Amino acid sequence: MTLKPHRAAWLATLALFLLTIAILFAMDRPPICTCGEIKLWHxxxxxxxxSQHITDWYSPSHFTxxxxxxxxxxxxxxxxxxFGGKPARWALPIAVLVxxxxxIVENTPMVIDRYRAVTVSFGYSGDSIINSAADIAxxxxxxxxxxxxxxxxxxxxALFLELLTLWVIRDNLTLNVIMLFWPVEAIRQWQAMG
Structure with missing residues (x-):
């Protein structure tokens, strides 16, 4: 038994990817940075x-x-x-669905406002579509x-990427989850010092 996707799973992955982009367009998310540029790295x-360009310091968390x-x-x-292991070959499209x-949820007004309220991302306005697509990639x-x-x-x-982003930007996947769901004022103040 393997988790490596077969051809149909790759096609489902592509379909989910394209559907997500369509939904983000329907949500009126900006396709690219409102600055008018597309950068490989910001x-x-x-x-x-x-969160407006192809890659940024949060890209490692999506890899993780x-x-x-x-x-x-x-x-x-x-x-x-x-389930008898039957979903195994469909693991990639299931992961892409998640x-x-x-x-999509991250770019709703409710979550954008939550980020602004409890993290150091006071000016966060959500992701551009190109950034969301790159995050999925x-x-x-x-x-x-x-x-x-x-x-x-x-x-x-995973540990290296968590420690690297913690050191460079005082944020990582672990702190992002903590601050989004169980905000700790001491963490927010420490992050703001960076």
């Missing part, structure tokens, strides 16, 4: 260009999403054999990397 977190989703797919369908759902890359790497390497890579 490294200034506290700016109106953050892929590593995590691969782990859960392996745990559920390979290790525990849930990531795409997050990208980073998750796919992380998922596929996990399918080829030994477990220890996936864990080491």
């Amino acid at each position: 490294g200034v977190v506290e700016s109106n260009g953050n 999403h892929g590593l995590i989703m691969y782990f859960f797919a392996w745990l559920l369908w390979i290790k525990l054999g849930l 990531e795409a759902t997050w990208e 980073w998750m796919i890359i992380g998922f596929m990397a996990a399918s080829r790497l030994p477990t220890w390497a996936s864990v080491a890579l």
